[in-house]
Each structure stands twice: as C-alpha cells, then as structure tokens.
Amino acid sequence: MIVRASAHYTLRPGRDVETVVPGMDLLPKPMARRMIAPVRRAMACALAALAEAGVERPDGIFYGTGLGCLADTQEFLLEIERNAGSLLAPTSFMRSTHNTVAGLLALALKAPGPNLTFSQGFLSFHAALLAAVLHLEERPGDRVLVGASDEHLPLLDQLFEALHLEEAVAPGARPAEGAAFFVLGGTDGPVKGRVVDVRMGPADRVKAAAGTAIWTGALVPATPPGPCYAERTGLHHSAPAVALALALADAVPAVQVLDREGAQHGLIHLAR
Numbered sequence: 001m002i003v004r005a006s007a008h009y010t011l012r013p014g015r016d017v018e019t020v021v022p023g024m025d026l027l028p029k030p031m032a033r034r035m036i037a038p039v040r041r042a043m044a045c046a047l048a049a050l051a052e053a054g055v056e057r058p059d060g061i062f063y064g065t066g067l068g069c070l071a072d073t074q075e076f077l078l079e080i081e082r083n084a085g086s087l088l089a090p091t092s093f094m095r096s097t098h099n100t101v102a103g104l105l106a107l108a109l110k111a112p113g114p115n116l117t118f119s120q121g122f123l124s125f126h127a128a129l130l131a132a133v134l135h136l137e138e139r140p141g142d143r144v145l146v147g148a149s150d151e152h153l154p155l156l157d158q159l160f161e162a163l164h165l166e167e168a169v170a171p172g173a174r175p176a177e178g179a180a181f182f183v184l185g186g187t188d189g190p191v192k193g194r195v196v197d198v199r200m201g202p203a204d205r206v207k208a209a210a211g212t213a214i215w216t217g218a219l220v221p222a223t224p225p226g227p228c229y230a231e232r233t234g235l236h237h238s239a240p241a242v243a244l245a246l247a248l249a250d251a252v253p254a255v256q257v258l259d260r261e262g263a264q265h266g267l268i269h270l271a272r
Helices: 035-052 072-083 090-095 102-110 119-140 152-163 239-249
Strands: 004-011 059-062 115-118 141-150 177-185 192-200 213-216 252-263 265-272
Touching: 004 035, 004 152, 004 239, 035 072, 035 102, 035 115, 035 141, 035 177, 059 119, 072 090, 090 192, 102 115, 102 252, 115 119, 119 177, 119 192, 119 239, 119 265, 177 239, 239 252, 239 265
Parallel strands: 059 115, 059 141, 213 252
Antiparallel strands: 004 177, 004 192, 141 177, 192 265, 252 265
16 A cells, blocks of 8 residues: 655653654644644644645545543543532533544544544554555545554653553653654555555464564564664654654665554554
C-alpha cells in the first residue's frame, strides 16, 4: 500500500527545549482556540500530512490512540469533583473521549467518509493501519488519512517511578508525547514508501522476516535482534506510528517495526 506523505512530532518532557510541530499554521483559527495544546499538535500533524500529499479532503480517517485525550479527561474528572454531583457541561465529556481528534478532523475537513478510532494500547496504530489497508484494497483509488497520537501528563511520570516500570521497558524509554499521520492510497502523486505488510496476533504468527532492518518497541525483547526505537520516540502508545514516520524521514530502505500489547504482537513492514 502506497504512502504518499507523513508528518510527526515527539515531545519528551525535560529533554526538548522547543518542539517544532508541522502544520500549526494550517489549523482553523476559531477551532484551534478551543483546543488544548496536545490536541492542536495532533491536528496540526494530520493537516501537514494532507497538505504534503495535496489532499484537501481524505476519503477516510483511521486513527489510533492508547489513552485518548488525557488532559481533557483529567479536567473532566476534576470538574466532577468540583461540582460535587451537580450537572456538568457536556463539552467537558465530549472533549475527553478517545475519538476527539478523529472527530475534530472530520469536522475541520468536512470529511464524510469512514471515521474509525482504535484503542488497543501499543497496537492502536497497527489496528488503524490495518483497517486503512483493508479499505484501500476495496477502494484502491481512495486516499485516506491514518495516524495516532497520545498525550503526556506529569502523573504518568509519577506512576512510571512508583511502579518501577523502567525495569519492564527498554533502557532509555521514558514517558513522552507524540503523534504521526500518513496519507495512504491513490493512483498518482508523490510516493514516500510502501506498506508491505501489517499483522497482529500471537507471537508465533507475527514474526519478522530475515534480511530486513528490525526496530523493536519498548516492551519487545530484542529477539530477533534490533534497535529499540523508544529512545527516539519516547514511551507512549502511539510510538509505533512515530517510529514509522522516522523510518521514512531517515530514508531507511526497508524496516520491520515490532510491538507488543499483552499477549498480542504487531508488525509493520515498510519499504521505500
């Protein structure tokens, strides 16, 4: 499946002095004023990918997120506490849902096509990408937007330390924020790469093929051996999408990205 364009960003607390997010100038101003910063950043990346591909309105939006809009969810829970059981404004709840980013993109782009959000931990982006590939197999002339984003809160750092999670993940992997979006499909235009394969399932059914560079997620043992991409992407559920965007930016000839969520494994094979 052809990849036409991509855009991404990573924000690692305590390490990034300044984060340059592509597409911030493309956000509709009235809508941007009502968004919190992480949502603006995710939206901007999506719009940047569409602009690079020359797509005004995608034929479908396929989005993955592990924890959804964390900052808005936190604010919603705090509002419940402040109101002590009285009625709440519906806006707070609407902004806290996992499909907020995909829904806002559909509104901003006036995109009436399929709009699906997947939340499967570190395999959220894999699920979104697989759904997009299946859509394009049925409608090869379409161009669809595929991406993932996850936010960071200081609470995640506290939990990471309290639960000693550094012992369970790859060295150098720390909680972070990031997003990556891609435009797939179509029969003409620039080509950045090609999705050769997307798989999800038990470990014995998801194995990397020999002869291609292998990048592993923070929870994947280095067998077969391969560098862990989490030090570059930070530790968040949308890191696999950012890793794929980094592979395109690095012009890696071919790479297989391996990830795991519980007993389920995921693989994305990308080629130039």
